[in-house]
Amino acid sequence: MDPRKAITVSQLNAYVRDLFRRDDFLQQVAVRGEIGNLRNYQGHLYFTLKDEKASVKAVMWRSDAMRLAFVPAEGAEVIALGSVSVFERDGVYQLYVTYMEPSGLGAMYAALEKLKEKLEKEGLFRQERKRSLPFFPRKIGVVTSIRGAAIKDILTVGRRRYRGASFVVVDAKVQGDGAAQTIIRGIRILNEVPEVDVIIIGRGGGSQEDLFVFNDEELARAIYASKVPVVSAVGHERDVTIADLVADARAATPSQAAEMVVPNAQELLALVRSYKEDMRNEVYKMIGGYRQTLSLLRSRPALERPDWFLVSWRESLTRLTGDLESAMSAIMEKKSSALGNLCAKLDALSPLRVLSRGFSLVRRLPDGAIVRSASQAPEGTAVQVSLMRGSLVCRVEESRDGDAVAPCLDRIPEPGETPE
Secondary structure, eight states, X not given: OXXXXXOOHHHHHHHHHHHHHHXXXXXXXXXXXXXXXXXXXXXXXXXXXXXXXXXXXXXXXXXXXXXXXXXXXXXXXXXXXXXXXXXXXXXXXEEXXXXXXXXXXXXXXXXXXXXXXXXXXXXXXXXXXXXXXXXXXXXXXXXXXXXXXXXXXXXXXXXXXXXXXXXXXXXXXXXXXXXXXXXXXXXXXXHHSTTEEEEEEEOSOOOHHHHGGXXXXXXXXXHHHOSSOEEEEOSOTTOOOHHHHHXXXXXXXXXXXXXXXXXXXXXHHHHHHHHHHHHHHHHHHHHHHHHHHHHHHXXXXXXXXXXXXXXXXXXXHHHHHHHHHHHXXXXXHHHHHHXXXXXXXXXXXXXXXXXXXXXXXXXXXXXXXXXXXXXXXXXXXXXXXXXXXXXXXXXXSOOOTTOOXXXXXXXXXXXXXXXX
16 A cells, blocks of 8 residues: 555545536435434524435525425425535535425325416405305304314314304314315205304314315315305414315314304403493483583573563564554554545535535436526426525526626635625
């Protein structure tokens, strides 16, 4: 052995690392194994992949780990894709993982994503179609295994919150072959039960493989077609199933589903007491306002002295009566004056007025025609002479036609007055 040909450990590790880099197979290799010794350091994942006979160290940097579609867990069987190299400091080789998925679920996850895309396009996931949960359900339907932990959690939490809560339970398989069909059957049965206002479906957690029953397309359509709201309670907070997306509400656990659906009796009692106190305060406030209004009304003159309005109206009536009498007196006086004037004018034109001054009215007999000229009453004609008082029946002895009234008479003399 030539000591001059000896190399350092660092050179050896670097040489082996270069050998790994030149091997195309080791630059992208898929390894199936179970996760062990998992550590998360600032987002970087350090673990080992192992099977029944061997193990290999592995690391996944944070930038790649952030893109994982699932959360790696101790003991989970996965398929890791990456390159193999040597960590020079320790002289050990390890797998540098860039992608990882649960073993056996790769194809299922791909199909699941396609189904999600299909149902989303059909509108099964739309938020605006989701119904609100009833505030006080008459009956609560539950579709789950009666032998599982989920039903115990739901009943325990529900009856703790409200002792009178009523449940209708339909037994169903929640994993394995035919599980989706039994859940669908349970939903349809509860839709026909009178007074069931909400339905809870789910199970108490499990592996990702166990949860795949809640990604069934027919189950999603049965939830969508349900006449009453559906709460999905799969019990796996990190993973969202298609049932979670279609349901009207999603609960992380069956216990949380019971809390969402069953009203809290203590909270309701406190709410009722609060409403009662608010109503009492409001009534007292209204009574106080009415009392103040009544006091104001009571102080008004109409209520203090009920005859006040009568006195007031009596005074007004007296005043109006006086005004009416004054107006009537003025009108009567004015009309009387006018009537006197008219009477004076009428009296001035009256024939009796003329007769009172000494004139007379001559009518021919027997026809009664007024005699205006001498020719109308020749000699021997019987005439009636009407005087101021009484009348005379005479016979004409002489008729002088042509004589006129003496022109010196400018006016008719009054009785007893001597004409000039």
